[in-house]
Amino acid sequence: MLYVGVVGSGECDEETGLLAYEVGKEIAAHRAVLVCGGLGGVMEQACRGCKEAGGVSLGILPGSKRQEANPYVSYAITTGMGEMRNFLVVRCSDVLIAISGEHGTLSEIAIALKEKKKVVALRPSYHLQGLEMARSPKEAVKKALF
Amino acid sequence: MLYVGVVGSGECDEETGLLAYEVGKEIAAHRAVLVCGGLGGVMEQACRGCKEAGGVSLGILPGSKRQEANPYVSYAITTGMGEMRNFLVVRCSDVLIAISGEHGTLSEIAIALKEKKKVVALRPSYHLQGLEMARSPKEAVKKALF
Amino acid sequence: MLYVGVVGSGECDEETGLLAYEVGKEIAAHRAVLVCGGLGGVMEQACRGCKEAGGVSLGILPGSKRQEANPYVSYAITTGMGEMRNFLVVRCSDVLIAISGEHGTLSEIAIALKEKKKVVALRPSYHLQGLEMARSPKEAVKKALF
Amino acid sequence: MLYVGVVGSGECDEETGLLAYEVGKEIAAHRAVLVCGGLGGVMEQACRGCKEAGGVSLGILPGSKRQEANPYVSYAITTGMGEMRNFLVVRCSDVLIAISGEHGTLSEIAIALKEKKKVVALRPSYHLQGLEMARSPKEAVKKALF
Known part of the structure; x- marks a missing residue:
């Protein structure tokens, strides 16, 4: 069973939230465990998608x-x-999907x-060597898992 | 949903293991989440009981x-x-059940x-003010949850 | 250079504070480094004694x-x-001196x-196997260091 | 008293090491406390400069x-x-000086x-919004402290 971390801002616009929601659904569809920081924004939308698709999410709260x-x-x-x-x-995750994000997200990517660990970026705010780019939630989860 | 921490040694005799197993089963039967350190001994037997009864356990590994x-x-x-x-x-748990145990367990009780937080002790190695004593796994979980 | 942890309550009576003060002075006199939680009570009095005797203390704050x-x-x-x-x-200390204390102190002793690690107890609130008892600050520091 | 964190790689070339050494000297000259990860490379050279100039460094080890x-x-x-x-x-530091560095350093900058917190970068590997650039160790410490 793979644990996929989803990182991103605690507040996000609708479009970013939709990406996170779809990522959460895809993670659940592949029977992976979603790991996140447990709060709002990207984390919340990813958990929502995961739950709707019958998956399990772990929220590691500050x-x-x-x-x-x-x-x-x-x-x-x-x-x-x-x-x-x-x-x-990061430590709990086998692989990370970073969706947009700010300084907190950047720290998680860097760690x-x-x-x-593999880091897949969806609409990244930062361009770092070593990030794998994805153009859609489906591609992000596929790159994360395979 | 209540989170019940089960603490005790990473190695234990058969009798202690059986207590832990029964505690795990009871926790699952009451639809609480079992939290533990994720390793062997008391932790393993509690998780085994929990799993057999269809429950969920979180193992927080060192x-x-x-x-x-x-x-x-x-x-x-x-x-x-x-x-x-x-x-x-300890932080993840609403209440703790301590089964036998040594110095590591004592540190968790003290914290x-x-x-x-309420701490229920089953066959305790330590006698501290504030511990609630239980004489059986059933009683321990009942005291923990109600 | 030895690091001596001093643990005890964040609030204490005058007599306990005096013990901590003397322990701090002795630690400094032996050119050891005092480690503590950096707050009041036993921690403060130990740091005060240490400072007056020209020693160095590290306060690890919550x-x-x-x-x-x-x-x-x-x-x-x-x-x-x-x-x-x-x-x-505890991790920063080579040896611990516990002065009176409550649940927090007990957790540190247990860890x-x-x-x-050697734990020397001065007027202990708890009696645990493995604690070395001291009857005075001088004896506590001597037992800690030698 | 200000605490200045110095972050950078645990292995570094001579030129980078010299920058770190000079930064350490400057921090000591201004009677600030140097905070670092306590290991080799940039951390070691900064501590060496600090020590030679009579300063104090804290090394927070993994x-x-x-x-x-x-x-x-x-x-x-x-x-x-x-x-x-x-x-x-990062938490112990009032301000950070980042010297070159890789992913670990980037995580510290992001945090x-x-x-x-103010982050001054000397020969940075990363260009992020919010970093203050310095062209010399002297300038880095001046920007950090004033």
Whole structure:
């Protein structure tokens, strides 16, 4: 069973959210586990897609309260470690899909690349050597899984 | 949905293992989520019971490899934080059931009591103020959940 | 150069504070580095004694603001990890001196014993196998260092 | 007292090492505390410069053994958290100076920017919005401190 991390901003525009939603659906369709930071924006839309397609998502939260998770997270892991939990999101994931994103997302991409994990980027905000580009949610999940 | 942490030694005698197995079954029967350190001994037997009864367990591992989890863990969270992951086991749990155990278990009990979480002890190795004693797996889970 | 962890409550009575103060002075007199959680009570009094005797203390803080350290800490390490920083206090220390204390202190003692580190107890609140008892600050530091 | 984080690769060419060495000297000359990851390369050369100029450096190590620190670190903090300690390096620092560097360095830059901390870059490998560029060690430390 593969664990696919989905990283991106905690707030996002509708179009980005739709990409995340489709990525979540695809992950579930392939029976992989979705790992994310458990909050809003890209994380929430990915979890929503995953849930609708009958999949399982793990939300690794910065805070200590499980209620802070978005309502689509299957299992929420409270850490109380603040942004340091980004490291855990990467560590739990076999591969990462980065959707748009800002500095927090960039830190997760950089950690994953340092740990030699595959990172697939969908509409990336950053262009780094080593990122695999995808043009659609379907392609992103395919590149992540195969 | 309640998250019940089960803590105890990574190696245990048969009798202790049986208690852990029954606790795992009871947790699943009550549709709570079992949280543990994901390794052997008490953790493994609790996960086994949980799985057999159709429940879900989260294994929060000290290392970075998911294969280190016992085979009954539903979802394994790799941390690479070593024993520091004990803190995460406590933080993720609404309530703790401590089964026998040694120094690692004692640290988890102490952290939980400091965070004002309920700790139910089954055949405890330590007697601390604030522990709720249980005489059977059934009673332990009942005291944990109600 | 040895690093001696001093653990105890963040609030303490005068008598306990005096013990901590003397322990801090002794640690400095032996040119060891004092490690603690950086806050008040036992931690503050130990740092005060250390500073007055010309020693160096490291305060490993739960929060993200260096100003939360007591005024006698030489160098403050902000972690933002909350009580999880207790683990770092133990990990940075070659040996631990526990002065009185409550659940947080107990968790640190248990972690140290699990990691096979020497723990010297001064007026302990807990009696655990493996603790070395000391009757005075001088004796505590001597037992810690030799 | 300001804490200046110096981040860069654990292995570096001579020229980069010289920049780090000069940065370390400048930090000490301004009586700031140097914070780093405690290992080789840029970290080691910065600590060496700092030590030669009579300054103090904190080395926040990924492992659990203090001997893994480079020989110029004043005080070594063992974490056992692996690369997750990068977060602590950033958290302990008021401002960051990034010297060249690879993915690990990029993760630290990204975390610092996310936490709204100033990041000064000297011969950067990455060009990100929000980085302040410096052309010399002197200028880097001046930009960091003022």
